[in-house]
Amino acid sequence: MAGGRWRRLLTVPSVGLLLVLAGCGGSSGSTGGLGSGDLLVGVLAPFSGADANLGPAYYAACLAAAPAINNNGGVGGRHITCQKFDTRGEPADAAPAANQMIASNSNLMAVVGCTSDEASAVAPIVDKAHIPMFCMTGQSEFNKTKLPYFHRLVPADIFDAYGMVGWVIYGPSHPAWNKVALVFGDDIGSQSFVQPATNALQHFGKTVKNFPIHLGASSFRTEVQSMLAFKPDVIFTEALGSAGTYLGEVKELNGGQTIPFIGTSATIDPAWFKDVTSTISVNDVVQFYRGVDLGYTFSGTAYDEFKANLQTAASTFANAPKYGQRGSTLHLYDGIIMTALAMVATNSKDPTVYNPKIKEIANGTSGATVVHTYKEGLDALHAGKSIRYTGAAGQNNFDQYNNSQSGYILVKYDAQGGEVQLASLTPEQTKKLSDAGGL
Amino acid sequence: MSLLIAAFGFGLVSMSVIALAAVGFTMQFGITNMINLAYGEVMIASAYLAYYVNQAGVSIWIAMLGGAAFGAVFSFLINRFVYAPFQRKGTALLGMVIVSLAVSLMIANGMLPIVGYFSVAYRERFSHLLRIGAIALTVNQIVIIVLAVAVMLAIHALLRYTRLGKAMRATAANPTLARNCGIPTQRVIDVVWLITGGLCGLAGVVAALDSDSFTIASGAGFLITALAAAVLGGAGQPYGAMLGAVIIGLITELSAAVWAPDYKQVVAFGILVLVMLLRPQGLLAKRGALAAAG
Numbered sequence: 001m002a003g004g005r006w007r008r009l010l011t012v013p014s015v016g017l018l019l020v021l022a023g024c025g026g027s028s029g030s031t032g033g034l035g036s037g038d039l040l041v042g043v044l045a046p047f048s049g050a051d052a053n054l055g056p057a058y059y060a061a062c063l064a065a066a067p068a069i070n071n072n073g074g075v076g077g078r079h080i081t082c083q084k085f086d087t088r089g090e091p092a093d094a095a096p097a098a099n100q101m102i103a104s105n106s107n108l109m110a111v112v113g114c115t116s117d118e119a120s121a122v123a124p125i126v127d128k129a130h131i132p133m134f135c136m137t138g139q140s141e142f143n144k145t146k147l148p149y150f151h152r153l154v155p156a157d158i159f160d161a162y163g164m165v166g167w168v169i170y171g172p173s174h175p176a177w178n179k180v181a182l183v184f185g186d187d188i189g190s191q192s193f194v195q196p197a198t199n200a201l202q203h204f205g206k207t208v209k210n211f212p213i214h215l216g217a218s219s220f221r222t223e224v225q226s227m228l229a230f231k232p233d234v235i236f237t238e239a240l241g242s243a244g245t246y247l248g249e250v251k252e253l254n255g256g257q258t259i260p261f262i263g264t265s266a267t268i269d270p271a272w273f274k275d276v277t278s279t280i281s282v283n284d285v286v287q288f289y290r291g292v293d294l295g296y297t298f299s300g301t302a303y304d305e306f307k308a309n310l311q312t313a314a315s316t317f318a319n320a321p322k323y324g325q326r327g328s329t330l331h332l333y334d335g336i337i338m339t340a341l342a343m344v345a346t347n348s349k350d351p352t353v354y355n356p357k358i359k360e361i362a363n364g365t366s367g368a369t370v371v372h373t374y375k376e377g378l379d380a381l382h383a384g385k386s387i388r389y390t391g392a393a394g395q396n397n398f399d400q401y402n403n404s405q406s407g408y409i410l411v412k413y414d415a416q417g418g419e420v421q422l423a424s425l426t427p428e429q430t431k432k433l434s435d436a437g438g439l
Numbered sequence: 440m441s442l443l444i445a446a447f448g449f450g451l452v453s454m455s456v457i458a459l460a461a462v463g464f465t466m467q468f469g470i471t472n473m474i475n476l477a478y479g480e481v482m483i484a485s486a487y488l489a490y491y492v493n494q495a496g497v498s499i500w501i502a503m504l505g506g507a508a509f510g511a512v513f514s515f516l517i518n519r520f521v522y523a524p525f526q527r528k529g530t531a532l533l534g535m536v537i538v539s540l541a542v543s544l545m546i547a548n549g550m551l552p553i554v555g556y557f558s559v560a561y562r563e564r565f566s567h568l569l570r571i572g573a574i575a576l577t578v579n580q581i582v583i584i585v586l587a588v589a590v591m592l593a594i595h596a597l598l599r600y601t602r603l604g605k606a607m608r609a610t611a612a613n614p615t616l617a618r619n620c621g622i623p624t625q626r627v628i629d630v631v632w633l634i635t636g637g638l639c640g641l642a643g644v645v646a647a648l649d650s651d652s653f654t655i656a657s658g659a660g661f662l663i664t665a666l667a668a669a670v671l672g673g674a675g676q677p678y679g680a681m682l683g684a685v686i687i688g689l690i691t692e693l694s695a696a697v698w699a700p701d702y703k704q705v706v707a708f709g710i711l712v713l714v715m716l717l718r719p720q721g722l723l724a725k726r727g728a729l730a731a732a733g
Contacts, residue, residue: 053557056556212701214703216657218650218661221452222696223695225696245650248560256565275557278560
């Protein structure tokens with residue numbers, strides 16, 4: 001990553017020189033309303049700090065989307081570039097990073113990232129600048145957001161909680177799990193799972209107890225001892241950055257025996273897998289871990305192109321191919337493609353013009369042609385058709401608040417860290433769970 | 440009650456880890472007048488060096504020595520090539536704090552592309568669990584406690600009974616006077632950076648081993664607890680740092696047992712604030728090991 005930073009430093013004078021030359025020679029490659037010069041996708045996310053593992057997943061999405069667009073003529077001849085803007089996972093650092101990103105980049109076409117760590121701080125800033133953003137936050141404050149440039153391609157956090165309860169109630173091949181320990185980090189995002197999970201579990205007659213932990217602590221022995229005294233059948237958890245230490249100590253203090261544990265969709269992540277397997281072993285993760293994720297097929301034209309582009313992106317970011325089954329990477333890839341198609345469809349570089357078109361392309365209109373790649377979308381638009389983009393992560397269904405929902409699947413890991421689907425929750429089951437949660 | 444006793448046992452481990460880190464940190468400040476905020480990053484750099492040695496098949500207990508040696512040399516070099524030139528120019532203490540913060544960021548960001556952001560763990564992270572009543576400790580944790588006690592005794596012996604220790608105390612009390620009395624203060628300071636750097640490296644490996652897994656981001660957490668223990672005991676006082684480590688180590692674990700675990704840091708740092716209000720110089724400021732000899 002530092003390599004990228006140096007490259008950017010070296011690039012700054014070069015870009016400046018090119019801009020001066022472009023200014024002297026007049027506009028080159030201009031294509032009407034779409035303007036000229038490179039377009040920028042800002043990856044506004046934590047690249048350092050406790051959640052440093054999140055930013056790279058989003059950066060990989062951008063690196064994969066860029067060639068999908070650039071290799072097909074770009075956006076009216078304009079190429080997509082990706083740049084990291086480090087929020088450090090802290091609102092106090094995120095707001096200046098967002099302001100700096102906007103102030104210094106007039107070619108910003110979209111922003112991806114903005115996790116629960118910083119979404120509350122940066123979303124209003126990006127919205128005020130009229131830049132479409134695709135945020136990876138499940139915070140409930142965005143369930144009915146009034147920010148028109150905000151888009152969320154994943155369900156609110158509380159649905160992850162319902163998905164985990166769904167594992168207990170409807171999940172296949174496990175003994176009765178009657179006592180559930182909730183072990184979530186003390187950050188706002190993780191704590192949002194606690195109440196809906198508690199409500200839903202109690203509704204189904206389960207005994208549940210909350211054992212919050214302070215993320216980043218070097219040890220959780222006393223907390224683990226306290227949790228073990230409860231004798232849980234299963235643990236619900238999202239404690240990013242501390243899961244390895246916590247679960248390692250559970251195994252240590254439980255006589256070498258790992259307790260079954262269910263993770264949120266954020267635990268479907270190569271960094272999390274590495275963290276936990278480094279302490280409790282790959283075998284234990286394969287045997288005792290269960291998780292929930294959004295329903296992806298990991299197949300089809302769109303996914304194949306996404307996967308191929310991730311491989312290519314390895315020349316810029318060596319870990320990019322590891323994000324082939326990371327939901328957020330898939331969704332943000334689709335978000336960037338949809339934004340590019342919206343620009344082409346409206347023949348405009350003005351976000352106030354192309355932003356509403358994103359939702360239209362995602363949801364489709366009556367008689368719209370379904371497209372799966374940027375090229376297919378481009379061809380259909382040039383043929384004068386209206387389109388519906390169904391991308392690498394599947395179909396999108398934005399509501400009036402720009403929240404897109406899709407169904408949950410019940411998963412586990414294989415020994416290589418790949419996701420294995422074991423079952424899926426039906427819409428009826430999901431409704432029962434969310435009704436039980438009552439939020 | 441049994442949870443409280445278990446928490447006391449865990450507190451012994453926590454205080455051992457904190458003491459190893461805090462004593463080195465506070466000695467750096469007490470003798471060289473340097474608040475080294477890069478201490479946590481040197482700890483984590485040493486932990487990573489031990490990790491790579493450990494991955495090559497070497498026992499973590501031997502790799503730990505490598506980590507300590509690395510910490511010693513790295514700290515010595517940082518002082519020689521960064522801190523000392525600034526101090527010679529008369530940079531004020533606050534300025535030196537900013538310089539050390541810059542060094543901390545440079546180390547962290549310099550390491551990131553090398554070690555990555557993924558968690559790692561030593562091969563010997565698991566060891567046999569021993570139960571003595573309600574106290575449950577692993578063999579690794581018992582070794583860490585014994586190691587910390589041995590190191591604390593060695594530091595005590597060094598400061599109290601050796602010529603070098605007396606020279607350190609003299610340099611800490613009044614460097615100009617010490618120099619005029621024929622003490623080679625520059626050499627003493629070099630040795631202090633080697634010794635405290637070694638402690639820093641050792642503490643980094645021990646903390647990483649105790650944590651089961653660690654990442655590049657763990658350094659900040661290590662620094663905060665070491666800093667808190669050092670300040671609580673009286674900045675610059677090794678015995679104060681030991682006392683501070685005992686208090687913070689035990690209180691964090693005991694408060695997690697009797698109250699909400701997510702507030703254990705709040706309790707520990709609340710006590711730190713309270714002590715600072717009542718006794719701003721720290722618990723042992725007037726009676727520390729680095730007080731003037733004789």
